[in-house]
Amino acid sequence: MPELPEVETIRTELLPRVLGQQFVEINILDSKLLQGLPSTELQRVVGKSVQRLERRGKYLIFHLSTDKSLIIHLRMTGNLTVNPEIGKYSRAFFLLSNCTTLVFNDKRRLGVIYLVENTESIVGKLGVEPLSEFFTQDVFIKLMRKHHIPIKTALLDQNIIAGIGNMYADESLFDAGIHPLVLTSTLSRQDFRSLFHSIRSVLSAAVNNKGASIDTYVRPDGELGSAQFYFKVAHRKGQPCYICGTPIQRLMLRGRGSYFCPRCQPQ
DNA sequence: CTTGGGACCTGGCTGC
């Protein structure tokens, strides 16, 4: 699933292909993508160029040479590729002035495209960027201590920290040796310090590995990411923990599967 | 404030 490392990889690899380029042609194959925005509105982007490509949480923001910005969220199964064939799951494609074709593919049709004047109307509620300078130990501890909820629920709340999804929440908690159900209010300062460093190292390692190609995620050029090869708990139910050999378990938390080692992450 | 559930969505899997 596209989480922060996947969206960041897409951003950096797309950047040289789209920066400064004009939209020449826009084709929406699945109008559901636009969430009710008339397709004709989106056509007004034709002739505008990409001034800046930004990631905020799991959102990708195309700042254009107009007062509107194009925002894409890939949700569960979306990806963005350049110059591929238009396939069964292609929902939209964009032709750019350098002849790059940008294709939005999405098997499960949950991905969305917004066109807005004020990007804050979409991303304004998002919490702190975990790889930014604004995310410090003290900020993290203050944010966590405001809540009394299971730590994994807190990590998944995009309005607290932006960009962590199910896979990297599990990996971070394993790295810090913290059980996903432990309440934020019962964790020690040392627990938070440890988890803070785990979040940063898990996310930055995954960015360096170009994201995790589980299910439908591919990089813009079609290549796979390799972060999945380094997963220690995510999607490893029943397999032995690399540290202690105990079989990895899975529990349900707010309708999401949570993978953890019952021995390394005691409750 | 928090929790739990449902909705969206469909490919892929299981089991009969």
Add this chain to the structure above:
DNA sequence: TGCAGCCAGGTCCCAA
């Protein structure tokens, strides 16, 4: 071989 039923999880929404 077919088909029903369930699962995957990012985000939003509603009821309790």
